[in-house]
Amino acid sequence: MNKLLRTAFFLSLITISYNLIEGIVSVYFGAGDETLALFGFGVDSFVEVFSGIGIAHMIFRMKYSKVQTQDAFEKTALRITGTAFYLLTLGLVVGSVLNLLNNVKPTTTIPGIIIASISILTMYWLMTSKLKVGRALNSDAIIADANCTRTCFYLSFILLASSGLYELFNILYFDIIGSLGIAYFAFSEGREAFEKVKSGKLKCNCE
Incomplete structure (x- = not known):
């Protein structure tokens, strides 16, 4: 069991590290190329870092007892995560309207295509690896x-689709639609984070 818990903790650290790097790269290219979808995807990755820290803390607790609800630290992390997701949602909606009114088009969305492709592979591996460990430990938490993690997997497909379609047709609406798609998931994640705090349950609604 200790070996499986170490594996779960290692996966949580990979999740945090990957999201941090992905966030930096995505925000850099998103701001530089004026693609709101990629920029929003990057900010979402930063928010996932806060969530990941809470998960890592939870797995660390599992070394000593069975985890069925969040402790104070994890609830605080969830509140920060939920608030950040709501702010991201608002920012993406406002940004989409402004870009549409001012006809602000991305210079290129090739970085979005590359980042999304890497993210799809990474998130799929993380998702399946966590499921394998969670089932082996019979842990609802993991x-x-x-x-x-499946939500990040879905977001990557939204970014890939919007970036790919924009690069092919050079139509602003594709970047806007991608931004609003990310905003929708960000709002859902924010609502779920606060629901978890209120209920104390570990279940994720994206099952």
């Missing part, structure tokens, strides 16, 4: 984390 299985819930794996199911929540």
Whole structure:
């Protein structure tokens, strides 16, 4: 069991590190190329870092007892995460309207295509690895984390689709639609974070 818990903790550290790097790269290219979808994707990755820290803390607690609800630290992390997701949602909606009114088009969305492709592969591996460990430990907490990783997997496909379509047709609406798609998931994740705090449950609704 200790070996499986070490594996779960290692996966949580990879999740945090990857999201941090992905966030930096995505925000840099998103701001530089004026692609709101990629920029929003990067900010989402930064928010996932806060969530990942809470998960890592939870797995560390599992070394000493069975985890069925969040402790004070994890609830605080969830509140920060939920608030950040709501702010991201607002920012993406406002940004989409402004870009549409001012006809602000991305210079290129090739970085978005590359980042999304890498993210799809990484998130799929993380998701399946966490599920494998969670089932081996019979841990609802780790299985819930794996199911929540699936949201990042979905977001990567939204970014890939919007970036790819924009690069092919050079139509602003594709970047806007991608931004609003990310905003929708950000709002859902924010609402879920606060629901978890209120209920104390570990279950992720994206199962």
